[in-house]
Amino acid sequence: MKKVLSLALSGILSLGLFCPTCHALRSKFTEAEDAQLRQLVQNKNPDETWDIIASRMPGEKTGRQCRDRYLYYLSPYIINTPWTDEENQLLSEKYQELGPRWRSIARFFPGRTDNQIKNRYRLLERKQRKAQRAALPDDPFDDWLGGFGF
DSSP states (O other): OHHHHHHHHHHHHHTTOEETTTTEEOOOOOHHHHHHHHHHHHTOOTTOOHHHHHHTSSSSOOHHHHHHHIIIIIOTTOOOSOOOHHHHHHHHHHHHHHOSOHHHHHTTSTTOOHHHHHHHHHHHHHHHHHHHHHHSOOOHHHHHHHTTTO
């Protein structure tokens, strides 16, 4: 029984479904929770903390989860439109200039968060690597090995 629980817990940890610091299961925000979080933030008092807001949310959301969800996804100041070619070019230039300093790079992209910047850069990087691999000629050694059942 102990081994089964250990395997189950390791699966939960590997999937990122458990928060080891707050000892709670993680769950995605639903649309209803997003709407409620927007409403709570809109009507909050200046002295209310994210922990207070989280206590008014259904489920087991932490103040950090509510803060991150709002600031990175729900804030009305965030742009969630598709990226333009000009933005992609500027991102590439700024990365060459500043390196992976996402917050510094985000200053050149009003309405885009540092998290959006990092995710976009990594997506473009993956696409570039995939295109480079596709452009490589086939390796004749692979054909030769194929004749031996490899």
